[in-house]
Amino acid sequence: MSLPPRPDRAPAAHTWDPERYLAYADERGRPFVDLLARVGAAAPGRVVDLGCGPGGLTRLLAQRWPRAEVRGVDRSAEMVARARADVPEVGFEVADLRDWLAGPAAAAGVDVLVSNATLQWLPDHLALLPALVGALAPGGWLAFQVPGNHDAPSHRLLRDLAAEAPYAAHVAHAPHVGAHDAANYLTELADLGCEVDAWETTYLHVLTGQDPVFTWVSGTGARPTLQALPADLRGGFEEECKRRLRAAYPARVVAGREVVVLPFRRVFVVARAPLG
Structure with missing residues (x-):
């Protein structure tokens, strides 16, 4: 099956920091567990995690299906290195999702294909659903599950600040996340002959620490923008971003401790291919 053409302009390169990403590992992992609970595969032979990150969640796939061949795929060498160190019982490889889909591993057929918070980085990922x-x-x-909070203050404030001088010229081509509503995915996959279960959930993440919302976004959606900025501008951008996020997500006292509540909408999809 042919894949849609890649965008004419490649996004600016950036790297991932497994330590920063894992700062809220429990909160980031909960949607994966909720997604996996709706997968009805009994004894799959091949299980693949596309966009596996540091591998901790891929381990859950191996634990659920211990007799399966479980593989993790991620384009970040930093993430895959962490995954290989932390989860040696699973095989991991560095590869772009598109390249994997065009390769022999995909052509061989997969019994369970999981993608957790990855497709939002591909602007044309609806066109990848047939592949x-x-x-x-x-x-x-x-x-798969994708963030559905792209219009939330955590993202909108970042975009607004990045559009201002002197930052705009430096971050114009930094990649941005984007996803669709559950109904869009349901329609597209049903048209491909799949049985589809699609839903949305808004989690209320209770965060602690100094500027926790900034810590959250700087480990994921904001990271490409931050890395695109030159060193002499990055510090000022970060401080202004923190200030705006503190105003949008004020601290409150819950059960005697100061916390910040971050509403986070997620979109989930589980689809089963035709039997033949």
């Missing part, structure tokens, strides 16, 4: 379904064995399962 994702095409990588499934007959009756195979595709399960």
Whole structure:
């Protein structure tokens, strides 16, 4: 199956920091667990985690299906190095999701294909759904979740600040996340012949520490923008971003401790391919 063409302009390169990403590992992992609970595969032979990150959640796939061949794929060498060190019982490889879909591993057929908080980085990922379904064995399962909070203050304030001088010229081509509503994914996958279960959940993450919302976004959605800025501008940008986020997400006292509550909408999709 042919893949849609890549965008004419490649996004600015950036790297991932596993330590920063894992700062809120429990909160980031909960949607994965909720997604996995709706996958009905009993005894899959091949299970692949596309966009596996530091591998901790991929380990849950191996624990659920101990007889399966479980693989993790991520384009970040930093993330894969951490995954190989922390989860030696699973095989990991450095590869772009598109390249993996075009390769022999996808052509061989996968019984469970999982992608956790990854597709939002691909602006055209709706066009990739046929290839994702095409990588499934007959009756195979595709399960993914993406953030649905792109209009929340945590993202909107970042975009507004990045559009201001002197930052705009430096971050114009930094990649941004984006996703669709559950109904869009349901329609697209149903048209491909899949049985589809799609839903949305808004989590209320209770965060602690200094500027916790900034810590959260700087480990994921804001990281490409921050890395695109030159060193002499990054510090000022970060401080102004923290100031705006503190105003948008004020601290409150809950059960005697000071916390910040971060509403986080997530979009989930589980689809099963036709049996044949």
